[in-house]
Each structure stands twice: as structure tokens, then as C-alpha cells.
Amino acid sequence: MQGKLYSIQALRGLGAFTVVIYHALSLFPFMNFRAGAAGVDLFFVISGVVMSISITDKTKPLDFFVRRIVRVVPMYWIATTLAAAYFILRYDMSISTSHIVSSYLFLPPPAEFFFPILYPGWTLNFEMFFYLVLSTLLIINKNTTYTAICILLAIGSLSKNLSSAPGSYYLTEGILEFAIGLMIGQLIKIGYRPKTAPSIILITSSIVLFVVNNKFKSEGFLAWGVPSALLIIGCLGFDSSKFMKSKTAQFFGEASYSIYLFHALVIWAIDWYSPADKSILHVGLAIILSMLIGAIAYKFIEQPLLKLMIGALKKSNNKK
Numbered sequence: 141m142q143g144k145l146y147s148i149q150a151l152r153g154l155g156a157f158t159v160v161i162y163h164a165l166s167l168f169p170f171m172n173f174r175a176g177a178a179g180v181d182l183f184f185v186i187s188g189v190v191m192s193i194s195i196t197d198k199t200k201p202l203d204f205f206v207r208r209i210v211r212v213v214p215m216y217w218i219a220t221t222l223a224a225a226y227f228i229l230r231y232d233m234s235i236s237t238s239h240i241v242s243s244y245l246f247l248p249p250p251a252e253f254f255f256p257i258l259y260p261g262w263t264l265n266f267e268m269f270f271y272l273v274l275s276t277l278l279i280i281n282k283n284t285t286y287t288a289i290c291i292l293l294a295i296g297s298l299s300k301n302l303s304s305a306p307g308s309y310y311l312t313e314g315i316l317e318f319a320i321g322l323m324i325g326q327l328i329k330i331g332y333r334p335k336t337a338p339s340i341i342l343i344t345s346s347i348v349l350f351v352v353n354n355k356f357k358s359e360g361f362l363a364w365g366v367p368s369a370l371l372i373i374g375c376l377g378f379d380s381s382k383f384m385k386s387k388t389a390q391f392f393g394e395a396s397y398s399i400y401l402f403h404a405l406v407i408w409a410i411d412w413y414s415p416a417d418k419s420i421l422h423v424g425l426a427i428i429l430s431m432l433i434g435a436i437a438y439k440f441i442e443q444p445l446l447k448l449m450i451g452a453l454k455k456s457n458n459k460k
Contacts, residue, residue, distance in 0.1 A: 146384040147375035148186055153392030155179035156399040163407055164426035168418040175354035178364035180263050181317055185368045188321015192285050201278035208271045210449045215442050219401040223258040226408055248309035260404055269310050270318045285322055292319035313361035320369045339377025346370035398442045399434025406430045
């Protein structure tokens, strides 16, 4: 059984932090930090890694899917409810039933909307699709991971040709990042760890690619997915380092989901109560408060709620 990967947890925190900066800059875009959005690509690859490692021959499809629901849904519903309240209070607007239903059930938003009510939720639509693919394959195929890699690669490769076709919401290059993550996870499961020199080369290469693509404001899998994968593999070589194992790096990795969900609410609140002319100070405040409130939400809402629900699941399983 694969032990805890400190680098993966630390990179989760890094991903959340870069996304926070990227969105906070909407208040006062004094610099180009397009690479901040690549935090999402990093999350997708990491998700593939974690799922690949967690799936074994003993994994039961229903247990797998229920655990993903428990992990993702409660906090997302709380944040989505607060987002709906924000729009109602600030703009005195009603929210369509179709938008509400699609947001809560991780379905593609109605045609007139590009995002769920809570805009970071668009990534969770793809996460839930990924989990559904894996759960289905667990039922029908013993070689779940390898079959999933093939299916996801096929979906990703068709994305550009069929992007305008009806029902093409999930036909996106981002799906390729889950497949790459699954591949990395399989390497980890067989014991692969890069040596120090290759790790440094991989990390340096990823940083160079991030910087170059940031300068040209690039988009897509090649721009952000590839360097994300290189960064993850490179950091595996430093998995046991003091930085990766530090309490700060691990804590913000653990809190990354709450930070990711609640940072939009923080930015909206600052935009609501601040004067029309924003400054760099508003950006800094948004970043600090997003990290702080996300950490508080993790400590006092997400963590206790997760323990409660996992405990209930264990009791339920014991009664069977």
C-alpha cells in the first residue's frame, strides 16, 4: 500500500494559492499571472494520481463513489448556497431553477451560463465526471485504471474536432490531465521515484514552461497540463524533504479544497464593500483573507464534517 506522498499534498496547497492570486487580480489587474489558472490543471493531474494510487483489486465501485461524494459534495453545497445568497442579496436577482439544479448536481450549466453558481465549481463538474467514469469501470472491468486512461485519452483527443457538437461539454483537453495523472500514479505504485538530478531538471523545465506560457498567455493541455505533470514527477524526488513535510506545506495542502471553494466568496465580498477604484492593496487583502478563511473553513467545518460522515459510513458498513 502506497504511503502518504508529502509532495502531492504540498502541491495541492500551491495549486490553491496560485488560483487565489489569479482570481484576486480581477480586482486590480496590475500584472499578468495567467499561469495562476494552471493551478486547476495541477489539481486535475493530482486527482488522477491520487485516484490511480487509491484504486486496488479490492476497491468496491459503490464504496469508491460514495467516498468521493462524501469528500466533495458537502463543502461544495455549503459554498454554492452562500454564492446563491450573495447574488440574491447584492443584485436582488432570482436564480433559475435549471441553474440551481445543474450547480448542485454537477451537471453542465444552462446554455445562457458558462459557469455554475459558484464559478470554481466548473472544475468539480469534470472531477465528478472523472469519478463516474472510474466507478463505472470498476463495475465492468478489472483493469480499471488502464481502461480509464485509454477512454480519457480518446475523449481528450476528440475535444477540438467535436467541441461544438451537441452534448460536448466534457469534450475538453482538460480530460487529458486526469489520464496523465493516472499514468503517473501507476509509476508511483511500482515504486518509481526520480533521483535528485532528474528531479531538478524536471522541476526547472516545468517552471520554464510556466513562465514562457504565462508571458504569451497560452491556454490548454500543452501549456499547463504538461508542465504540471513535470512538476509533480520532479517533486516526487524531494518527497521526504523538510519543506514538503513541513507543517505549513501539509496544512495548506489539506486545506486546499476549502481555500479553493471559498476564495471566490472572499473576492466577491471585497468587490462588494470596497470603493469602485481598487488598488494592489485590495488584491493583497483578497489573497490573505482567502487563504485565512479557507483555512478556518477547513479546520472548523470541512474537517469535523468529513470525520462525522466517514464515521457514519464505517458504522453503516459494519452493520452490513
